[in-house]
Amino acid sequence: MTEHEHYEAVVVGAGPGGAAAAATLAQHGVETLVLERGADAGSKNVSGGLIYAEESAPYTIDQLFPGFREGAAERPVDEYYIHNIAGEKVETFDLHDIHHHDTEWCDAVLRRKMDSWLAERVHEMTRETGGGLLTGVRANGLLREGGKIVGVTFDELDPITADVIIAADGVNSELARDAGLMDWEEPEDWFQGVKAVVDMPPEAINERFDVADDEGVAHLFSGDLFEGVRGGGFLYTNEDSLSIGTVFHLDSLSVERAEPHELLDSLLTHPLLAQWFQGEYHEREYAAKLVPDSKKVAHPSPHRGRLLLVGDAAGQMQAQGPIIKGMNHAVTAGGLAAEAFAEAKSRGNEEAAGTLYQQKLESEGVMDQLRPTRYRATRFLSESDAVNSIGSSLLDSAVGTAGIKLFDGLLEKSFNSPFVLGMIPDTKLSYVTVPTRIAEVLGDPVYDENDVEPPALDDRIGDLTYDVDDPHIEVLDNSFEASGTAVTACPVSAKDFGGGCYREETVETNGHEEKKVSLDTQPCVECGTCAVVADTHWEHPSGGKGVEFKQG
Amino acid sequence: MPEIDPTEHDIAELGPKIKDIDDEQELEEMLAMEKGGEGRAPVITLIEDRLEKVGGEDEDADPSEADLTDMTIADIANMIRDVEDIEVLRDILEREKEGKDRKGAKSQLEKKINNLEEDDEDREEVEYVPPEEKHPDLKHPTADKLYVEGTVDGEYRDMWVYCETQQGELLDVSREMLGKTRELMDGYNDDYDEDEDVIAVLIGDGVDDLTEECLAYGADRVVYHDDEQLTRFQHAPYTEIFCHMCRDWEADWRDYHEPRYTVFPATNNGRDLSALVQGELDSGLASDCSGLYIESADISNPAKTGRPGETKTFEKILHMKRPDFSGFEYSTILCIDKPHRDFHPQGASVIPGSFEIPEAEPEPEGEVVEHDLDLPEEWFQTTVTEYDQLDEGVDLTGHDVIVAMGRGIDRVDPTKGIELGLELTDQFEDAGFGLSRGVITASYEFGGHVEQYITEERQIGESGQVVEPELYIAAGISGAVQHKVGMDESDTIVAINTDPEADIRDFSDYFIEGDLFEVLPRLTEALAEGKLGAAIAEASDD
């Protein structure tokens, strides 16, 4: 047996899940080492950015990290609206009730600032235990002895063994994949989130959104502005910028061969947004990342041996209708995993940590939030095409229209019900058709003119910071059939664009023409999309390499 | 009644339990119970220890500020038990005199002061026993070293820098070290009102060409040994030569025993040399440092001061900062003389990239000294029979002309496109052939004869090479910023592109809107006839 450096606990990833786990471990006096692949914590991370503290949650971020809201967050978000859009007609619902349901507070965040703030504290706390936090280190697999997981291997360091390994390495978790707990096969298991951070001076935000210095607002968008792709848009106010983005079902995005950056542009240039931009648009950063859909992939038993998965790595990302809750669940799971280990250790049975963690997820009600039984019951019925088309024709009929008119108030109410949202099926009906019909029937037209010009894709890439390295993604099958979807679905690639990651090429071989794709990983923003939609061998770049987000 | 009756428990059980008891009263009672019972000695000690700890906690008063009027004589006696500073004790005594003026208290204090004063006088130097006598059981490899004897209170001067070279050029780290040591020695000369130098050491074949450069980067003097046998770094001759330089008492430019400081690069060869040289010079080495500064240091280690309990200030100490293995912390390493043995030169090896490369002085002044020594054959018993040079690759800088091809070549046939580019390149006397990244990462299948050209070594741009030729011809390249930064300093840029809106148009001098498969052959032809200028001007839209 080779001697490896050993820690009681190793945490991979310093996002909210890893930070919460490490802080809780440190509080229990567990010797903890945290490893993060970004050159700085947060430099790899993207989120929409509303972080919730739920009243019922056993762990919240500000409870683990006092001063979080003042030090790491942007504006508190109190108001919450959804706009149903049909062409230029818009019907707005106030989602105040669902937003405040079980919510202690909710703040907008930018991940670079948030995660690096957390990392400083995590480093202080874990150092006390004899560990610490190291950035620029990428875990590349699990270390096994006699078939059992005993540690983690890295690009930059010798393998390290631990009594517990907490994989908080986010979506596309290489450790979860190595353990055989997650695969990246089905597009329907994921969303793709794309986002722009847009400059806006604080005074302008206050005035245009009618908020005070320490107030903020959230706007959601759904309807027919996304070419029929299932999903929606969001706009959140930060201190001196806006986070505007889209979240789409990856299967829908793939099938429709939609270009994510164009869908984002449809939102940015919609007349409804003119009132806020007032003709000015300066984009600070373009970013993207996959988002797991907990309803489908939240792992019911997210552990194997000494390995415990938390947060996106375990698929614990809850889309409650239009409300996206990933960061808060990652915090809760991180806390519970740590607590489970500390408890197992005090009983002298560290092996039990995984089972205890799973029990805690269930007894604290986390699992039921992530995978509601109601959803499982309704899904198969309503996601089938038959139901879909019956639904659509019903909506189009006179009865449907009358119904919508009649139930105006009721509709707004049902959007505000966590129970109803929990069972909304993922069909075009609920994402596109219903909101569009609502707007058509109830909406008022917007007459503003929105003439902002979002940057072209090559400029968006050009504005990002990269530390390029050898390719971290390999296309295994470069035929168009196998991997062509990535040309459109990759947020930094597009049809007829030579400067992206995936490019469609016509190659002549032995006299006949063939469509192929080629890949250059340099513009890659590491979103994970092509790991699912193309035939690739997909890894993250080595520590500190690749894209560096400044906002996140 | 205490919660725990010690007489009912084993000592093993009591240990952890007693730790949690904070009440003095309770402990006293337990002590009494144990004494009244079996009176087990370890249990009594355990309780007494805890009592002392608990009792001690609230007596933390600072002796120099404690209010004596509140204290009993016993309290005062207790308080001063650990006070070693005579000044503090005198101050307490004064305050007692002004205050309650208790005889008992004063005598306690006076007695303690007397004791300490005597102690001070008694404190003698530690007797020196040479290591050979002290540890006869150990080997003493330095015992028979010619120079070790007598290195006590030696004379040391100057900062010596080993300037490593590669392929007849200084490594960047050599320049970095010269810059840093220059700065250190300027500060040193100011602070200590001295006039000591930065000495650059060059060893190798053809290093005499580099002496001027060493002066330009900050050396006052260069000592070099140039010999064709020294083409490759080898342990024996390099170490021997370096050490001989350090102790070359014959040399007329110097009048000291050995260097005060030595600095080496923490490269593969530099690490080897630093360890061998510092060992041979019988001093220490702080390896892999990332920070250096010179300051005095207060040391109380009796091994260094010679008198226990005494703090001595050592001047002119090189502070060598190095990261520990985790990278979390730094240690600062000092190399300090002992009473009976000097540790000089104070030596460090420095991680490349730790310091900035300074601006080179255009007309440097300084002395250059050739080191004079015959190199005996036995230093060359090892010979290098084989070596591999890492491929240097294609260098596109320095050409008059660059012809670069982009993804526009796939419109007809990529192989043909490359051929056309190569043909054009051949027409110039001094031209290089470059590519956009778009071509290199494409899935095109090239014909065997042009495939060898499709390598990353020919990439121009942000993550490739940066070129500034007189003429840059870009065919089928869109002009992405990442490509632009690699070529837009070229004198004249000619772009050939079918798309009149292509970004490259914004920074081209001539823009030819057209299919490269037609335009390139025409340019090649015009060039063969010596009419390139005219052809470009005619075809260009700008």
Ligand SMILES: Cc1cc2nc3c(=O)[nH]c(=O)nc-3n(C[C@H](O)[C@H](O)[C@H](O)COP(=O)(O)OP(=O)(O)OC[C@H]3O[C@@H](n4cnc5c(N)ncnc54)[C@H](O)[C@@H]3O)c2cc1C
């Ligand atoms: C556009 C978009 C909008 C979103 N909106 C919201 C929202 O409004 N509210 C909300 O709560 N959630 C939102 N989410 C989801 C949320 O961002 C995630 O659920 C959350 O970040 C998950 O936290 P985590 O700690 O599990 O993982 P992450 O935050 O992804 O952290 C994982 C960390 O691990 C590191 N890492 C990964 N692999 C390795 C490796 N091999 N070695 C070392 N380190 C590694 C990463 O660099 C990263 O720092 C959104 C996501 C997107 C993309």
Ligand SMILES: Cc1cc2nc3c(=O)[nH]c(=O)nc-3n(C[C@H](O)[C@H](O)[C@H](O)COP(=O)(O)OP(=O)(O)OC[C@H]3O[C@@H](n4cnc5c(N)ncnc54)[C@H](O)[C@@H]3O)c2cc1C
């Ligand atoms: C971090 C990073 C680093 C990068 N580093 C580099 C780098 O160092 N160097 C580099 O080059 N790129 C680099 N890139 C890639 C860069 O962004 C572009 O993708 C690349 O330069 C595009 O190559 P291209 O101009 O050949 O292809 P395209 O952008 O596809 O352009 C092809 C052009 O050819 C024209 N064309 C088509 N047919 C014809 C024809 N028959 N005749 C004439 N013209 C025709 C088209 O109109 C088009 O303008 C980097 C990217 C990133 C993100």
Ligand code: SF4
């Ligand atoms: S190459 Fe793959 S991982 Fe990278 S940005 Fe495109 S889709 Fe995302």
